[in-house]
Amino acid sequence: MIPTPDLSHLNSKDFRNIxxxxxxxxxxxDALEQDQDELRALHPSICLELGSGSGCVTTFLGSLLKxxxxxxxxxxxNPHAAIATMATGRKNGISIDTVETSLVQGLLPRMRHSIDVLCFNPPYAVTPSSEIAGNGIEVSWAGGxxxxxxxxxxxxxxxxxxxxxxxxxxLLxxxxxxxxxxxxxxxxxFNAHICLQRLAGREKQLIVKVTRRT
Known part of the structure; x- marks a missing residue:
């Protein structure tokens, strides 16, 4: 079992911003851990997470792939998230580079067809469209x-x-x-299917796994 990353360097003040x-x-x-053998056999060269927040997911993935x-x-x-992500990596012995940008802006064409593992826990809450603008903590949940x-x-x-x-x-x-x-x-x-799902209170959360067709 891969341990959840140590986030003890972050506190309630940090979580007001990320x-x-x-x-x-x-x-x-859990979805990454479920596929750990497949992910290790993939021998990924580049792993990318969009909207990393605290850096928990990428740090976990880095630990899984060691x-x-x-x-x-x-x-x-969110600049606070960029700082927190790098700090979480350092705390857990995982080297992470963070780009302070909106989603994939600035990554293409340089990273075209280069990402072996891509993760995205998007802002998925139903909100007015006006709430998805900005660069603070609200962009972590406001999905329009x-x-x-x-x-x-x-x-x-x-x-x-x-x-x-x-x-x-x-994640959806x-x-x-x-x-x-x-x-x-x-x-x-693409090949795409729901590989894991769970109820969180009254909300059903799902992971869609996507691969290219061969």
Whole structure:
């Protein structure tokens, strides 16, 4: 069993500015751990997390892949999250490079077809569209209409980022119409299916696993 990353360097003041790991985070960790043999056999060169928050997911993935020399990189538009992600990596002995940017902005074309493991726990809460702008903690949850606006804006880039052997893990909730998201990914030429799901209170959380068709 891979331990949850040590976040003792972060406190309640930090979590006023960045997303604190919760049930959705841990479901994503469980999906990665469930696939640990597959991920290690992949021998990934580059792993990318979009919207890294505290850095918990990428740090966990880096620990899972040890002693792999995979390059761990994250993005987050929130400057507090960028700082926290690097600090979490250091605390747990994982080297992480963080790009302070919105989603994939600035990564293409340089990282085209280069990402072997892609993770995204997106802002999925149903909110007014106006709430998805900004660069503070609100962008970690505000998803706009159906909680899908940020998700839908990101999906077209998956084909550009993912390597031929790459795997994409996307967290969704039932409000996001996950069956529709799976269908959109399949229509875009991917294998996509729900690989793990769990109830968190009244909210159903799901992980969609995506690979290229061979």
């Amino acid at each position: 997303y604190e790991p919760a049930e959705d985070t841990f479901l994503l960790l 002693p792999s020399l995979a390059y761990m990189v994250t993005t987050d538009i 209409i159906d909680g899908r606006e940020v998700i839908d804006a990101t999906l077209p880039f998956v084909k550009e980022l993912l390597s031929e052997k790459g795997i994409f893990y996307l 909730v039932s409000d996001n119409k996950p069956d529709e998201v799976v269908r959109l990914l399949q229509e875009d030429g």
